[in-house]
Every structure is written in structure tokens, then in C-alpha cells.
Amino acid sequence: MRKPFVAGNWKMHGSKASILTLVSDLNSKIAEIGDVDVAICPPAIYIDYVNRVLAGNRIAVGAQNMAEEANQGAFTGEQSVAMLKDMDCNYVILGHSERRALYGETDSQIATKVDVALKAGVTPILCVGETLEERESGVMESVIATQLDAVLDVVGIESFDKVVIAYEPVWAIGTGKTASPQQAQEVHAFIRGKLSGLNADVASKVVIQYGGSVKPDNAVELFGQPDIDGGLIGGASLNANDFIAICKAAG
Numbered sequence: 001m002r003k004p005f006v007a008g009n010w011k012m013h014g015s016k017a018s019i020l021t022l023v024s025d026l027n028s029k030i031a032e033i034g035d036v037d038v039a040i041c042p043p044a045i046y047i048d049y050v051n052r053v054l055a056g057n058r059i060a061v062g063a064q065n066m067a068e069e070a071n072q073g074a075f076t077g078e079q080s081v082a083m084l085k086d087m088d089c090n091y092v093i094l095g096h097s098e099r100r101a102l103y104g105e106t107d108s109q110i111a112t113k114v115d116v117a118l119k120a121g122v123t124p125i126l127c128v129g130e131t132l133e134e135r136e137s138g139v140m141e142s143v144i145a146t147q148l149d150a151v152l153d154v155v156g157i158e159s160f161d162k163v164v165i166a167y168e169p170v171w172a173i174g175t176g177k178t179a180s181p182q183q184a185q186e187v188h189a190f191i192r193g194k195l196s197g198l199n200a201d202v203a204s205k206v207v208i209q210y211g212g213s214v215k216p217d218n219a220v221e222l223f224g225q226p227d228i229d230g231g232l233i234g235g236a237s238l239n240a241n242d243f244i245a246i247c248k249a250a251g
């Protein structure tokens with residue numbers, strides 16, 4: 001049985017004041033959520049602050065990116081996995097479509113980062129997904145397979161039970177256009193089936209989140225699909241009531 005996992009990707013949002021309000025609200029409501037793993041991923045500069053406000057409750061903290069280099073060095077503007085661990089950060093989102101599209105991250109860089117995170121014991125949340133053009137031109141599955149293969153080639157299928165995969169169709173991110181539960185399930189089943197061809201045991205354990213305009217009113221149906229194990233939530237994770245409702249839907 002896979003335990004559902006919901007993570008909030010705050011992207012580049014928040015201030016000390018807004019985070020204090022949001023995390024305090026989450027603290028007061030987290031007991032309402034059943035057996036679901038929950039994480040929040042603030043901008044890196046606020047990771048320590050978020051951990052202080054969480055004060056050790058069951059919500060984990062993740063980063064939104066990290067360097068390919070594991071420790072330290074002359075890499076201006078970067079944060080290493082060792083630094084994330086040092087600040088009690090248990091997850092890191094890697095390969096988000098915004099990193100791929102806006103900052104030119106390649107499959108090969110993302111694969112290296114997944115490898116570095118796994119070796120350090122930080123759980124990577126590996127994002128994959130197609131653009132609308134790719135979906136409409138019928139290359140969706142090959143696009144997702146290529147994104148997965150790049151990582152599989154570096155870390156191997158046996159490591160994938162420690163990888164969380166987030167399927168995020170690019171056309172559904174921040175657009176209000178969510179994939180239908182059937183569309184999402186179809187891709188989740190494709191991903192699990194692909195992994196299953198390499199190692200059925202690992203494939204049955206891999207948590208695959210859906211991301212892209214998840215809201216309280218569509219979460220129950222999405223998370224009810226057999227291969228959808230929770231969500232990676234953008235906009236709705238900035239509102240405590242919405243995020244808690246989504247976490248409940250996963251439970």
C-alpha cells in the first residue's frame with residue numbers, strides 16, 4: 001500500500017509575515033488530516049524560518065531546487081544538498097517544468113541532481129510532464145519516457161522506490177485547466193507501467209503525485225484514481241484552508 005503524499009510548492013511566493021500566518025494556520029489544522037505525508041516547499045531563503053514556525057510538527061519541509069554539486073564550492077547563488085540537509089530539509093523538487101523552461105535545465109542535469117539527492121538521503125520529487133503541443137501532436141508518452149529514462153540511466157530502477165514522481169502536465173500548471181481524472185490516470189498508469197517493465201516491485205511502491213491546478217473541489221476525484229498517490233500543489237498551497245482540504249482529500 002502506498003501512503004498518499006501531498007506537497008505544497010510555494011514557488012517564489014511569501015514574506016516572513018505571510019509565512020507566519022500560513023504556517024501557523026497549518027499548525028492548527030494539521031491534526032485534521034489522516035494518514036497522509038505532507039510537505040511544504042518554500043523559497044530556499046525561508047526554509048529555516050518555516051522549520052522554526054512548524055516547531056517540529058509532522059509537516060516536512062522541502063526545497064524547490066538544488067545544485068548538482070553535493071557539498072560546497074565556488075557556485076554563486078546555489079544551495080547544495082548538504083546545506084538542505086543541514087537545515088532539516090527532507091525533500092527537494094527537481095526538474096519542475098518552470099526550471100526546465102525558464103532556466104534551461106536539461107534532462108542530464110536533472111538526472112545528476114536526483115542522483116546527488118538520493119546519495120545524500122534527501123527525497124527527490126522528480127517532475128515530468130508534456131506541453132499542450134506535445135500532447136496534441138501525439139508525442140506525450142515519448143516525452144515523458146525520455147524525461148524518466150534520463151534519470152533511470154543514471155540512478156537505476158532499484159533507486160526509484162526512494163524517488164517521488166510528480167506528473168505535471170505543463171498546460172495545467174497555474175492555468176486553472178486541470179487534467180481530467182481520466183487523463184491524469186492514463187499518464188500515471190503509463191509511468192507506473194514503464195517502471196514495472198523494469199522492476200514490478202519497485203513500480204508498485206513508487207509514489208506518483210499529480211500536479212496542475214489541483215483545488216479542493218477536484219482533489220477527491222483526482223486522488224481517487226488508482227495510480228494517483230497525492231499531489232504537488234502550487235497556488236492552492238498558499239491558502240491554509242485549501243491546502244488542508246486537499247490533504248484531507250488524499251487521506
Ligand code: 13P
Nearest residue numbers: 009173174212213234235
Ligand atoms: P498550480 O497548482 O498552481 O497549477 O501549480 C502546480 C505546480 O506547478 C506545482 O509544482
